Amino acid sequence: MNGDSHIVVDVRAVEKSFGEGQNRIHVLKHVNLEARTGEILMLVGPSGCGKTTLLSAIAGTLKIDGGEVNVFGQPLHDMSGGALTRFRAKHIGFIFQQFNLIPTLSIAENVSVPLLIQGVSNGTAIKKARAALESVGLGNRWKERPNKLSGGQQQRVAIARALVHEPPLVICDEPTAALDAQNGEIVLDLFRGVARSPDRAVIIVTHDNRIFSYADRIAKMDDGEIIEVHEQSQDVKPHFEHEAAH
Numbered sequence: 001m002n003g004d005s006h007i008v009v010d011v012r013a014v015e016k017s018f019g020e021g022q023n024r025i026h027v028l029k030h031v032n033l034e035a036r037t038g039e040i041l042m043l044v045g046p047s048g049c050g051k052t053t054l055l056s057a058i059a060g061t062l063k064i065d066g067g068e069v070n071v072f073g074q075p076l077h078d079m080s081g082g083a084l085t086r087f088r089a090k091h092i093g094f095i096f097q098q099f100n101l102i103p104t105l106s107i108a109e110n111v112s113v114p115l116l117i118q119g120v121s122n123g124t125a126i127k128k129a130r131a132a133l134e135s136v137g138l139g140n141r142w143k144e145r146p147n148k149l150s151g152g153q154q155q156r157v158a159i160a161r162a163l164v165h166e167p168p169l170v171i172c173d174e175p176t177a178a179l180d181a182q183n184g185e186i187v188l189d190l191f192r193g194v195a196r197s198p199d200r201a202v203i204i205v206t207h208d209n210r211i212f213s214y215a216d217r218i219a220k221m222d223d224g225e226i227i228e229v230h231e232q233s234q235d236v237k238p239h240f241e242h243e244a245a246h
């Protein structure tokens with residue numbers, strides 16, 4: 001990260017509850033968080049503490065009860081319908097826990113979807129999709145359907161799809177859960193490349209302690225609150241821990 005970084009995600013006093021009456025659970029409790037250009041921000045914390053809920057609020061896929069979510073200066077909490085969809089399509093690449101690949105399309109067609117939404121021609125979209133698949137080590141599988149691929153390979157397709165249109169903000173929920181060390185390293189190096197571009201940022205929710213050294217900052221969450229944000233020196237080259245320490 002450098003001194004010229006800008007705030008790209010500004011989460012302020014965000015509140016979210018699910019359910020009604022006795023079943024109501026308060027999942028986000030006055031959450032404040034910033035993400036800046038040039039960084040990989042990791043969000044960690046125990047299962048059920050609200051990480052995915054917060055990520056969905058930042059991605060604009062979840063309506064919050066209170067507070068503000070500003071992304072590149074745009075108030076997502078005030079946007080709806082087509083404007084929000086268009087904003088997300090252009091600015092945000094997501095990698096969900098479920099890969100959400102379309103089973104009837106080849107993996108190259110799956111990866112080309114974000115480009116087609118932006119009006120890129122079919123031929124150009126497939127060409128770029130194949131290059132994105134190449135970058136995650138699946139260049140020679142481009143014609144195949146998702147169900148022919150392993151879980152880890154499908155996860156890499158989802159990563160290629162999230163990056164293909166070069167969105168300035170990349171948001172990932174457990175992007176390395178199904179990946180071995182070699183592929184995890186390829187993916188984290190791609191994320192680092194994104195985060196080192198001057199106007200881009202990456203936010204990763206993860207339990208995977210093999211990848212913590214790639215974070216510029218780590219935000220710890222517990223029971224609906226951010227309890228600590230810790231800045232990491234990048235003097236030591238980030239590396240993928242080859243021994244899973246789960």
Ligand SMILES: Nc1ncnc2c1ncn2[C@@H]1O[C@H](COP(=O)(O)OP(=O)(O)OP(=O)(O)O)[C@@H](O)[C@H]1O
Binds near residue numbers: 025027045046049054
């Ligand atoms: N759509 C929903 N309806 C009702 N409750 C929900 C909904 N989404 C999440 N929750 C609840 O909100 C709480 C936080 O869930 P969330 O998925 O954000 O946690 P998390 O920290 O991402 O967990 P994990 O690490 O296990 O993925 C949980 O108790 C969950 O059951």
